[in-house]
Amino acid sequence: MKLLRDKNFISRSLILTGSIILLFSLSVDTFKGGGQPASFGFRQVIGMVLGFLLVCCGTIFFLRNSDSSLRERIQTHKTSLAVFMAVALGLSWLLYIYNAGIRFSPDSVAYQSFALKMHHIADFDTGATWPPLYPILIHIVMYIQRFPAGAAAIISGLSMIGVLTIFALILCKYSNDVALIIVFIASLFFWDKFLYIYTPAWSEPPFAFILVLALFL
Amino acid sequence: MVRTSVCIHPGSRAFFVIKHYEKQRTRDYFYASLIIALAPFIRYIGLALVALFLGYTIYFIFAFRVNKRSSVVKYLLLSTISFLPIGLYLLRNYRDTGTLTGERLPANLTIFGNLNSVLEVFVQDINLYFRILFLISVIFYVIILFNKNRIGNTKNIFPSSFILILFFLYTCFILYTTTQAKVDPIGTRYFAPLYPLLLIFTFIGLETILSSELPELVGFSNIRLFRIGILSLICISLLANIIGFNAWLDNISKNRFVPVSHTEAGFNLSPTSLNLNKYFHRILELQDQIHVVVSMDFQLPYDKYFGPDMFYRESILRSYSTNRFAFGDIQVYDDYWGTIRDFSLSMQIDGDPKLIKYHNTPRIRNDLQLALYLIEITEEYNADNITLIVHNENLVFIGDDVLLPTIDEHFDLVSLESIDPYHVYELTISK
Numbered sequence: 001m002k003l004l005r006d007k008n009f010i011s012r013s014l015i016l017t018g019s020i021i022l023l024f025s026l027s028v029d030t031f032k033g034g035g036q037p038a039s040f041g042f043r044q045v046i047g048m049v050l051g052f053l054l055v056c057c058g059t060i061f062f063l064r065n066s067d068s069s070l071r072e073r074i075q076t077h078k079t080s081l082a083v084f085m086a087v088a089l090g091l092s093w094l095l096y097i098y099n100a101g102i103r104f105s106p107d108s109v110a111y112q113s114f115a116l117k118m119h120h121i122a123d124f125d126t127g128a129t130w131p132p133l134y135p136i137l138i139h140i141v142m143y144i145q146r147f148p149a150g151a152a153a154i155i156s157g158l159s160m161i162g163v164l165t166i167f168a169l170i171l172c173k174y175s176n177d178v179a180l181i182i183v184f185i186a187s188l189f190f191w192d193k194f195l196y197i198y199t200p201a202w203s204e205p206p207f208a209f210i211l212v213l214a215l216f217l
Numbered sequence: 218m219v220r221t222s223v224c225i226h227p228g229s230r231a232f233f234v235i236k237h238y239e240k241q242r243t244r245d246y247f248y249a250s251l252i253i254a255l256a257p258f259i260r261y262i263g264l265a266l267v268a269l270f271l272g273y274t275i276y277f278i279f280a281f282r283v284n285k286r287s288s289v290v291k292y293l294l295l296s297t298i299s300f301l302p303i304g305l306y307l308l309r310n311y312r313d314t315g316t317l318t319g320e321r322l323p324a325n326l327t328i329f330g331n332l333n334s335v336l337e338v339f340v341q342d343i344n345l346y347f348r349i350l351f352l353i354s355v356i357f358y359v360i361i362l363f364n365k366n367r368i369g370n371t372k373n374i375f376p377s378s379f380i381l382i383l384f385f386l387y388t389c390f391i392l393y394t395t396t397q398a399k400v401d402p403i404g405t406r407y408f409a410p411l412y413p414l415l416l417i418f419t420f421i422g423l424e425t426i427l428s429s430e431l432p433e434l435v436g437f438s439n440i441r442l443f444r445i446g447i448l449s450l451i452c453i454s455l456l457a458n459i460i461g462f463n464a465w466l467d468n469i470s471k472n473r474f475v476p477v478s479h480t481e482a483g484f485n486l487s488p489t490s491l492n493l494n495k496y497f498h499r500i501l502e503l504q505d506q507i508h509v510v511v512s513m514d515f516q517l518p519y520d521k522y523f524g525p526d527m528f529y530r531e532s533i534l535r536s537y538s539t540n541r542f543a544f545g546d547i548q549v550y551d552d553y554w555g556t557i558r559d560f561s562l563s564m565q566i567d568g569d570p571k572l573i574k575y576h577n578t579p580r581i582r583n584d585l586q587l588a589l590y591l592i593e594i595t596e597e598y599n600a601d602n603i604t605l606i607v608h609n610e611n612l613v614f615i616g617d618d619v620l621l622p623t624i625d626e627h628f629d630l631v632s633l634e635s636i637d638p639y640h641v642y643e644l645t646i647s648k
Binding site: 127128129130131132133134163167170171174175177180183184186187188190191192193194195196197202203204206207208210211212213214215 | 249252253255256257258259260261262263266270310313314316317318319320321341342343347373376379380383405406409410411412413414416417420421423424427428451452454455458459461462464465
């Protein structure tokens with residue numbers, strides 16, 4: 001009870017827990033279920049991000065209880081903090097989707113076929129049914145990664161970074177509460193139904209990015 | 218309260234539509250127009266955004282009393298950037314096909330059925346706690362909207378209205394499309410791009426509630442309790458998302474290592490896909506032209522619209538050794554869309570031209586049908602021998618003496634080898 005009355009108990013606990021998860025994730029694939037073969041540790045990355053998040057939250061709580069100059073300092077850098085977190089989460093997604101591989105659907109195969117045509121025989125016609133910009137994007141990224149599925153995975157990851165970053169910037173415009181902003185960024189990233197459109201080679205991820213960008217950037 | 222003034226990026230200067238509304242600068246309008254023009258080129262549903270932007274332009278001209286004729290003309294001219302490119306593209310489509318967005322079959326669902334699907338998507342996709350938060354935001358948005366004079370701080374009304382109207386327009390466009398033409402059924406895929414905007418709307422609403430005396434104004438006497446309630450709901454909502462995320466990741470992890478399920482989580486780690494890829498490399502090295510004839514009764518388990526042709530096409534597409542591709546007669550639609558899936562694929566491997574012709578066949582339900590079909594193929598293509606790739610799933614069981622005796626009546630078995638330790642065998646037979 002004495003501990004609980006300590007103002008900095010929560011912040012210290014958060015920092016300690018976060019540090020343990022962070023360090024543990026760096027060495028072991030912390031959250032992996034048993035019985036599965038070894039793979040790229042997305043959960044390891046998530047464990048690291050979660051650990052980092054807890055350390056950040058703990059630090060913020062600590063600073064809230066500190067003197068006013070520190071509080072002002074964290075308010076001053078709230079946008080940088082939020083953007084840093086958004087980019088970190090987006091990067092973790094880029095690493096995951098690029099390494100684990102993107103999913104295919106009938107639409108994906110059509111988009112990739114058009115991208116291949118664009119890339120190798122400079123035929124940019126996608127017919128009336130398919131809008132051309134997504135295959136063009138794949139075609140452009142194919143100059144970096146010549147395999148179209150890899151290019152689509154890079155687009156998915158970059159779109160995620162873009163959406164989360166613009167999202168963070170928008171939240172920062174309307175609030176000074178760093179903790180609330182971070183919770184909302186995490187809410188978006190951990191929303192499985194939102195992530196669902198980022199797993200196959202679909203045009204939805206860049207579309208989501210354009211939607212947010214057009215309105216708010 | 219300290220306002221942010223030091224940024225490492227142009228965050229505070231980055232709101233083109235919103236910024237234009239606040240500062241009425243033409244430059245911001247131009248940027249917004251430029252970016253909005255891209256949306257329908259990625260997905261045609263982006264036309265909803267273009268429509269909203271045009272609505273905003275008209276509203277702006279009237280609301281801000283842009284009286285000067287030169288200014289009105291300037292805005293109208295700039296707004297053409299948003300719709301002229303896609304307009305010309307749709308006209309070109311109309312010239313070529315007689316339709317604006319391609320030929321599609323008539324829909325078989327009514328608007329009420331589709332409306333029901335929309336509601337189902339929202340209920341399934343959005344967790345209960347977030348739905349409550351969203352509802353609270355909507356209620357307070359309406360209260361602020363109708364009490365603008367009593368409540369001083371109304372700067373958040375515009376972005377919230379913009380998002381709500383976009384949401385409404387977008388849903389209407391989707392309802393119209395799915396009622397008019399046979400497209401993918403309404404699902405998460407359609408609405409997920411809007412979820413960041415949904416979160417932003419809720420965030421703006423909750424931030425307004427938490428940082429003002431608004432709750433007291435509408436009758437909540439204990440503001441502190443009200444705020445604790447809201448914050449708790451936000452935390453529980455995040456927790457629900459994380460739990461859902463974990464289950465989703467578990468599902469991917471499980472599916473990834475099921476041998477036949479090669480694309481649920483990705484292609485690189487699937488043994489079936491990797492082995493088939495190697496197999497295609499090998500047969501392409503030996504032959505200049507191959508016919509892939511698929512008539513298997515297997516359906517990949519995770520996606521009812523994902524047929525075997527996609528499986529093979531994907532195996533071919535991911536080939537690193539094939540360095541030049543040219544597709545002919547690409548038809549990706551399946552029976553669901555009313556067209557056939559046959560395609561041909563020409564390519565070069567180290568300078569040698571190669572051709573893969575893919576043929577979709579009727580579904581074969583027993584071994585006798587398979588044997589008869591093999592005779593038909595060998596006659597049609599005048600082939601002396603034929604290689605079968607057998608997916609040992611629903612139809613044929615190598616080693617169970619079911620397929621082989623039937624085939625033996627008509628063909629000689631040349632070789633039988635395992636391509637994939639789980640499900641795929643190669644079977645070469647000759648007449």
